[in-house]
Amino acid sequence: MIKTRLISTGLICAAFLLGAPEMYGQKTPGKDQAKTPVNLKDPQNLGPALSAKQQDSLAKTSKYRDLAWTAQADKKWQASFNQEQGLAYLAESRLDDTTQTAQRQNLQERLRVLDKKTIFDVAYHPSLESVIHLFLTEKRDLMERMLFRSQYYFPLFEQELDAQGLPLEIKYLAMVESALNPTAKSRVGATGLWQFMYDTGKMYGLEVTNYVDERQDPVKSTQAAVRYLKKLHQVFGDWNLALAAYNSGPGNVNKAIRRAGGNRNFWAIRPYLPKETSGYVPAFLASMYIFEHAGPLGLKAAPLAVPRHATDTIQVKQWMEFGALAKELSVDSALIAQLNPQYKKQVIPYVEGERYGLRLPVEAVGRFVANEKQIYAQLKPAEQARRAQVEAMVQAAPAVTRYKVRTGDFLGKIADKHQVTVKQIMQWNKLKSTNISVGQSLIIHGKNTGSSPAQNAVAASEKSSTSTTNQSDTEWYEVRPGDTLWSIAQKFKDVSLDQIKQWNPQLGNNIQPGMKVKVCSCTP
Template identity: 40%
Template sequence: MKILVTTLSLLTALTVQTVNANLLTDTSQVNDQIVLNQLTEDYDSLLHSWYVSRSVDQEDTIEMEEIDNVGLLMPHDSVIKKNMAEMPVFFDMTYNRIVKSYFKVYLKDKRELTETVLGLSEYYFPYFEAILDAKGLPLELKHLPVIESALNPRAVSRVGATGLWQFMYATGRFLDMEITSFVDERRDPVASSYAAADYLNSLHEIFGDWTLALAAYNCGPGNVNKAIRRSGGKTDFWDLYYYLPRETRGYVPGFIAVLYIFHHQDELNLKAKNIEMPLLTDTVKVKQKLHLKQVAEVMQLPLGQLQDLNPQYRRNIIPGGKAYALRLPYKRATDFITLQDSIMKYKDSIYFNPKILAKKPNKQRYYGDAPSGNYKRLYYRVKPGDNLGFIADWYDVRTRDLRYWNGIRGSMIRTGQRLNVYVPKSRAANYKSINKLSFAQKQKREGNPVKNVQGNQTSKKYPDDGQYEYYTLKKGETLWEVAKRYEGISDRDILRMNNLTTGRYLKAGQRIKVKRIN
């Protein structure tokens, strides 16, 4: 056990979200608001899958105005506390202003996406429940991947944690998960759930408390032990709250909110989206090399469906050499067995071309891919005085995206380092000259010219000449959501065009500039 504790203390789990700083006052608490705001941006970005993009029934959407009118947005605090006290769960269901801030995110700010996750849970929860039950663990732990990944098996964090349960590479390897160029069991709903159950059980053995085990799952047992020491030996999560890493402070409150919402979704007037995942599936064992496109084309199955049912195959290839599981819709498993020989031979010289397979894998394991096929990769060579914030501004991208695309965990970059930057293909020509410009020229392009000796500044990038397209904000809408409606426009662009430093104080019905008319 000592060896296990020592090893576990070296492992870190993934970053998630923290609490609403509107309720709090000091500097560290204001930082919590930043992380909570990040949740509202990241939550929907996790929900990109074949089923979600094709199967969500948009007619089921409940308009926010309608929710407000019928008074179903948030139950009274006394009702929530009463219901929490009656919930038959292993976890301490504390309800306070911090937890309440997460109710607002899941029930109001991102209500439609919460309903999408409810739909996905109908497919994934049976896997989690069966494994947790077999391991003798609380079934409530099935809600953990909702916070971790929004039930997206392909989710990858900015630090490389992957899959439904968001395992780091080292943690996955420690738990005997297969992670190769072709297979990543962190993305396998079954394999990753077994590993998560074992890891959570080990953390509970260390701390003897499920709430602290959850905190340790997020930031590592070493950080929880450090918080206990700094607090003078306290072992209650809320006593340790401000001794824990910022990201971890919101992990348990978020879990409590999700646990309540899933238990009381009918009372909260939440309607699970119809995702149309095949609830009945079957697996066949494959020992030879097989490409998912071979299966899709011969069996006339959508490739996206096969990819979502088998997300562990990173390049759509089952590598062979041992028996691997291929998951198929229940009624098609027998068809695969019948057609197996034909499937294996179909275009095998194309899908398994030795020149293609011999290519060296990308050594930068966690460097992100382009957001979509509509983006082009550019390179920027870091110069003295540069930082990630400046570079993000020059290319009109987000700093966190720069980190993800380049495998950067903090903000440290070095002179001469080459960075990947993805920009819309339609605007790529606008950025190609940036590498050759001086710092002052790059700042001038952004409307932030470097002051001259007299302190005068040149004119801003967006002159107020009325040549703009305008947009009227809807209730609960963020600038990030507005920017997604316009190709090549970021939330930062909108702030600049409107001479704003933050969108926090914008209100529904307000008209804002969203696009420069050329």
């Protein structure tokens, strides 16, 4: 494949690219000073410290502690991810922040060598240099945490990529998407290692229920991401463009190509891409560069105590909760949660015809298989009590759907369709006005949700008292804030929405507070 290269001139800051530790806040060891490696098991390096009880629990299961410790990093990254929108956002904010250095040639040479080893176009660009600098300075601690996690996730990614004939370097894309956090969630709802939106996940077979979110399943989400990326590459014939389309959608990339006069080089179309996507590919290339040169750049990670090849899966035959299972197997529940992030409530459901797996360290799998009947029997009483508790929570939680605004829609019409009020839709979506636009996504909760039991009781009482009122005394109804034609019809006995519309043809669906609505067939 012929790669189009865009080499920029100018004085660029790249002293950090020599890999000199002192450039990033590290001390350079002298002749008599031993270099101390970064201890990634230290909670100070992985986020908030654990409680004394948690530390004692982990100390008793030290052979499982690595992934349990890294859970603290997950929490720390989760907070920064929601605030910063991932590495692509960080990259976008620093794309053109570069200064002079005499070491630019060193970076260019390294990139030339890397370019020969990969199918991706990693030619030098000032924006790429700026992102590398950002990641190696301000986000160096995050890079080391991801280097630690990559030992667990990269073998899985490489296996799935190789099976589909895709470049193994695509594994670095998950760093940009989620910082290798399987439970990462963006402010717009993208979830998991590969940040699938709900609809896209459904298209690629990822199940989302009250108990399970397969977008957080490392295996299934990786398989889905690989299929999606393969399709995008077939469309664009260029991996940089395929990655940009993964982030912003094929439509935005095609639009950027047209605005760039048909030029299909990423750097040429970057000014025409959405703001975050403009930093997306540079973030990917910077991540690839840093991890391919982790040693020379001074990045270190402690080895995993439980690497992926030291785990295995079993199919469960009974509803079970992580905490109770952990006690039976003498495995820390935090480790079980880390190995099985797809289970949202730390319980594994049992549904006839469905196959739900449990990943455990191989030693624990052996103990489980050898004592399977006894373990199921021991778990039964505790599981029944816990199951009743969780299912009560699930039933109490409202069903949530997303509605995409169509031409001709307005909040009153949407509220009528879903049998909710305009006020509820505005509250659920934090709308400051009733103005909506075509294509806008709205969160809609199930019927009568968003109210407390007391509020529902009051509403039922009001409806009952209103329904028993003589219709001759309630010929007209004055519209109140939040009312819709459907909600008005519900206030009166034997009055339907169709009747309200028939008696008030002049209103259509557009009603405002203070209007009078006829609520009976009586003549004036």
